[in-house]
Amino acid sequence: MNRFRLSERGAERLSISVLLAPAVAVIVLLFLGGLASGFLRSLNYFPLIGLNDFNFDAYFAIFTDNGFLQSLVLTFHIAFTSTLIASILAVASALLLRPAFRGKRIVHFFFSLNLTIPHLVGAIGVLYLFQNSGLVSRIMTGLDIIQRPADFPAMVFDPWAIGIIIQYVWKEIPFIGVIVLAILLSVGEDYESVARSLGANRWQAFRQVTLPLIMPGVVSASVIVFAFTFGAFEIPYLLGRTFPAALPVLAYQSYTDVDLAARPQAMAMAMVIAFISTLLIMAYMKLSRVYIRE
Amino acid sequence: MTQVTLSGLTKIFDQKSPPAVDNLDLEIESGKLTALLGPSGCGKTTTMKMIAGLLRPTAGDILFDGDSILSIKPEERGAVMVFQNYLLFPYMNIADNIGFGLKMRKVNKKEIRSRVQDMLDLVQLPGFEDRKPNQLSGGQQQRIALARALIVQPNVLLLDEPLSNLDAHLRDEMRVLIRRIQTEMGITTVFVTHDQEEAVVLADKVALLFDGRLQQFDAPDSFYDTPNTVDIATFFGGTNFIPGYYLDGTITTDIGVFDAPNSLVPEGDAVLSIRPEAVDLGEGGENSVSGTVLSHVYAGRYARFQIRIGDIEIEAVTEPGQVKLFADGDNIPVKFDPDKIWVLGPNTAEQPAATTG
Amino acid sequence: MTTAPAPLPGIAPRTIGRTTLRWAGIMGLLAFLVAPMVPLFIWSISFRWFYPDILPSEYSARAWEQVISPTNNVIGATGQTTLIALLCTVLSVLLGVPAGRALGLHNFKGKRIVEVLILAPIIVPGLAVVLGIDTMFIRYGLSGNILGVTLVHLVPTLPYMTLVMSGVYANYDVDYELQARSLGAGRWATQRYVTLPAVFPGVVVGALFTFLISWSQYVLTLLIGDGQVETLPILLFNFARSEPAIAGALSVVFILPGILVLLLSSKYLSGDSAAVGGIGNI
Numbered sequence: 001m002n003r004f005r006l007s008e009r010g011a012e013r014l015s016i017s018v019l020l021a022p023a024v025a026v027i028v029l030l031f032l033g034g035l036a037s038g039f040l041r042s043l044n045y046f047p048l049i050g051l052n053d054f055n056f057d058a059y060f061a062i063f064t065d066n067g068f069l070q071s072l073v074l075t076f077h078i079a080f081t082s083t084l085i086a087s088i089l090a091v092a093s094a095l096l097l098r099p100a101f102r103g104k105r106i107v108h109f110f111f112s113l114n115l116t117i118p119h120l121v122g123a124i125g126v127l128y129l130f131q132n133s134g135l136v137s138r139i140m141t142g143l144d145i146i147q148r149p150a151d152f153p154a155m156v157f158d159p160w161a162i163g164i165i166i167q168y169v170w171k172e173i174p175f176i177g178v179i180v181l182a183i184l185l186s187v188g189e190d191y192e193s194v195a196r197s198l199g200a201n202r203w204q205a206f207r208q209v210t211l212p213l214i215m216p217g218v219v220s221a222s223v224i225v226f227a228f229t230f231g232a233f234e235i236p237y238l239l240g241r242t243f244p245a246a247l248p249v250l251a252y253q254s255y256t257d258v259d260l261a262a263r264p265q266a267m268a269m270a271m272v273i274a275f276i277s278t279l280l281i282m283a284y285m286k287l288s289r290v291y292i293r294e
Numbered sequence: 295m296t297q298v299t300l301s302g303l304t305k306i307f308d309q310k311s312p313p314a315v316d317n318l319d320l321e322i323e324s325g326k327l328t329a330l331l332g333p334s335g336c337g338k339t340t341t342m343k344m345i346a347g348l349l350r351p352t353a354g355d356i357l358f359d360g361d362s363i364l365s366i367k368p369e370e371r372g373a374v375m376v377f378q379n380y381l382l383f384p385y386m387n388i389a390d391n392i393g394f395g396l397k398m399r400k401v402n403k404k405e406i407r408s409r410v411q412d413m414l415d416l417v418q419l420p421g422f423e424d425r426k427p428n429q430l431s432g433g434q435q436q437r438i439a440l441a442r443a444l445i446v447q448p449n450v451l452l453l454d455e456p457l458s459n460l461d462a463h464l465r466d467e468m469r470v471l472i473r474r475i476q477t478e479m480g481i482t483t484v485f486v487t488h489d490q491e492e493a494v495v496l497a498d499k500v501a502l503l504f505d506g507r508l509q510q511f512d513a514p515d516s517f518y519d520t521p522n523t524v525d526i527a528t529f530f531g532g533t534n535f536i537p538g539y540y541l542d543g544t545i546t547t548d549i550g551v552f553d554a555p556n557s558l559v560p561e562g563d564a565v566l567s568i569r570p571e572a573v574d575l576g577e578g579g580e581n582s583v584s585g586t587v588l589s590h591v592y593a594g595r596y597a598r599f600q601i602r603i604g605d606i607e608i609e610a611v612t613e614p615g616q617v618k619l620f621a622d623g624d625n626i627p628v629k630f631d632p633d634k635i636w637v638l639g640p641n642t643a644e645q646p647a648a649t650t651g
Numbered sequence: 652m653t654t655a656p657a658p659l660p661g662i663a664p665r666t667i668g669r670t671t672l673r674w675a676g677i678m679g680l681l682a683f684l685v686a687p688m689v690p691l692f693i694w695s696i697s698f699r700w701f702y703p704d705i706l707p708s709e710y711s712a713r714a715w716e717q718v719i720s721p722t723n724n725v726i727g728a729t730g731q732t733t734l735i736a737l738l739c740t741v742l743s744v745l746l747g748v749p750a751g752r753a754l755g756l757h758n759f760k761g762k763r764i765v766e767v768l769i770l771a772p773i774i775v776p777g778l779a780v781v782l783g784i785d786t787m788f789i790r791y792g793l794s795g796n797i798l799g800v801t802l803v804h805l806v807p808t809l810p811y812m813t814l815v816m817s818g819v820y821a822n823y824d825v826d827y828e829l830q831a832r833s834l835g836a837g838r839w840a841t842q843r844y845v846t847l848p849a850v851f852p853g854v855v856v857g858a859l860f861t862f863l864i865s866w867s868q869y870v871l872t873l874l875i876g877d878g879q880v881e882t883l884p885i886l887l888f889n890f891a892r893s894e895p896a897i898a899g900a901l902s903v904v905f906i907l908p909g910i911l912v913l914l915l916s917s918k919y920l921s922g923d924s925a926a927v928g929g930i931g932n933i
Contacts, residue, residue: 013759023769033783038784096677110681111680116909121905125902128899138702173684224774232776233776233778234870248779270778273775273778346833348829374834377829383827385849398837
């Protein structure tokens with residue numbers, strides 16, 4: 001045997017590297033490179049224009065800025081409220097759609113339809129439904145509930161971000177729902193039947209048996225939804241107020257500000273968003289290990 | 295017709311665990327049906343994959359007709375493996391599955407079609423060309439997998455547990471088919487099994503492996519009549535073991551002294567082994583002792599007796615037809631035919647007083 | 652119905668009540684899910700639709716004419732969006748299928764790290780990354796052109812494709828390849844005749860959704876395109892506040908590929924497949 005021949009283990013390692021290297025290289029370069037470049041900029045390091053020193057001025061500036069803190073709170077409010085409402089309604093929808101009924105296929109199709117409808121379209125639809133002169137307002141006028149557009153409660157560009165939340169709930173119910181429905185269908189109803197025959201009522205059977213079964217799916221889908229709603233740009237950009245704006249919008253505004261000094265602050269905000277998402281990924285990995293690997 | 299030689303063949307998957315195959319030497323005769331037998335995890339499938347070229351040995355060599363084939367790629371070795379779960383390609387119909395090997399060899403379509411027909415006839419499934427694998431029963435899939443391997447006229451045919459996924463009656467059918475095809479085509483065939491009965495019924499020669507090591511390589515009946523060790527005899531089931539001391543053609547045990555011309559040990563501590571069906575009940579004379587019937591069960595045409603002789607118990611099985619011979623509690627003479635006694639070395643530290651497996 | 656024997660008291664009426672309730676729930680759910688699309692469709696065919704009219708007083712194809720007319724560059728933008736999405740899909744398939752194979756079939760040291768690296772771009776919001784990427788791209792001349800936009804779209808699409816393929820390969824019995832090799836197929840023939848047909852449905856579904864993810868990107872295109880690359884979502888956003896009729900018509904164009912993809916792939920799509928996991932990015 002040729003002593004230069006690779007050992008089997010070595011050959012396998014080599015082939016794994018060849019398969020992985022291109023994709024990993026692209027992700028490292030673009031994703032990690034983008035993050036690193038943003039991080040350096042957030043530290044005021046930009047040799048191209050002669051900034052060669054690191055400092056935390058940008059972070060200091062944003063964390064002492066009332067506007068930024070309000071944005072942070074608003075963004076948490078949007079992400080948390082949307083995720084919570086969407087998860088609850090998604091579980092309810094999945095339970096509703098689980099049993100066999102006539103037209104199930106077509107109902108399921110419509111249920112999953114807006115998985116593929118871009119957020120932007122949903123946001124414009126919500127805008128045309130809920131702005132002061134929107135379709136809902138017109139219907140309410142027609143029903144003599146209100147007289148003028150101004151009577152319609154502010155649901156877009158409003159301080160509570162109601163329109164934004166409606167849009168996220170609209171879009172994410174099917175996303176979480178399809179995942180939960182798949183679990184429900186694969187688990188079947190036998191466990192619940194056992195619980196019922198052992199004396200559990202409907203609610204107890206759901207609470208003690210069904211919910212623990214679907215929880216891993218709900219949690220992992222919710223983490224993805226939370227991260228998305230926390231960092232998405234176009235929906236609050238279209239449906240939200242300019243002040244306080246959601247964090248991604250604020251970062252974008254600072255980045256495109258004519259005052260170039262605001263750029264490191266934009267980068268610092270991007271880093272805050274990335275940092276919070278990283279925490280979420282770690283939570284996700286941990287949860288997926290705890291729940292799914294079992 | 296190819297003779298396969300394994301020489302010091304070793305496979306280590308993981309440095310921390312013992313070798314899956316450990317320094318295996320084996321001469322697989324040309325044109326014969328050889329069984330690799332052993333409990334699960336003994337390294338038999340690993341050995342087969344190395345012969346097929348699907349796993350690389352850690353050390354040792356594999357020779358076909360005296361030439362090392364380690365550097366030859368699996369697709370060029372002519373050693374075709376049939377997997378335990380058949381692995382018919384699900385998106386191809388039966389004809390395309392069987393013809394796959396010929397297509398890879400760039401045989402023209404017309405010839406492929408006619409040879410696929412021949413193969414379907416051979417495995418007794420004519421007219422199945424256009425079906426999909428999932429429309430076939432397990433036994434049918436197994437036969438198609440066999441046809442797919444045979445069509446390329448392999449030098450060596452490797453069958454991984456060919457009967458284990460089949461029902462009892464399909465098993466007999468398949469056994470007959472494999473034997474027939476193998477005899478007709480004369481292909482050197484190796485098959486892996488964990489079932490000693492299957493190995494004995496089907497194979498010309500059996501290689502028994504424990505923990506990746508070769509225990510015995512022999513004709514099938516030798517494993518019953520002249521096993522190398524107590525472990526081997528136990529694996530083949532149903533033998534009485536009585537410890538003793540062997541000297542000059544006799545073995546001295548706690549229950550008596552017996553003539554025993556056939557022995558593995560020249561002299562010293564040894565174990566007398568005799569199969570239950572070789573024990574003669576009710577016969578006195580030479581090589582006989584007196585025992586008490588403890589219990590018995592009828593099993594159709596024969597009966598199985600538990601006999602106490604001194605401090606030990608043995609098992610005896612009567613010849614067919616002789617069922618109601620003795621009642622429980624009877625004192626009877628028990629004879630061990632000298633030619634049927636096999637004396638082994640005491641290969642385990644703690645000798646069983648008397649074991650029936 | 653009246654001639655049928657009376658149902659057992661206490662059982663049948665309750666069942667009917669439940670069914671009715673369920674259908675009310677399902678209808679309410681579907682109505683909510685379809686509702687935002689309704690004003691978009693109406694706007695796209697409206698001519699005069701003044702407050703407080705619930706429906707337009709006059710209908711016309713004006714918005715659709717605007718969509719087709721060259722002045723608004725809708726056709727150009729559609730072409731550009733398609734081109735970018737196609738390029739991005741091809742690159743994602745070429746890089747993501749091999750990487751998915753490595754992750755789905757092999758265990759190796761550092762696999763966990765690679766998995767985190769692949770998952771991270773799916774969860775970390777695009778905006779957090781794209782500001783930094785923009786700084787890099789400006790330096791290398793990748794800002795404001797199709798190539799740069801295609802590359803930045805790889806940030807969400809490549810990890811998605813890799814994850815889908817890793818799931819597909821994890822469900823693939825690699826013994827099929829050994830069987831093919833044993834029957835005389837070489838490395839390439841094995842991939843071509845055995846592995847490819849087995850994973851092909853997964854590749855197609857993954858590619859379709861990869862296309863959609865790129866097709867729907869807004870903020871990545873906005874920043875890297877720098878006003879020079881005009882895709883459908885950029886146009887749509889510009890019209891959203893000023894020209895509801897055109898925005899409505901554009902929305903219809905914009906959602907068509909997604910509906911097509913869903914029709915094509917619904918039989919492969921279930922919630923436990925990896926294909927769904929990444930749809931949060933559309």
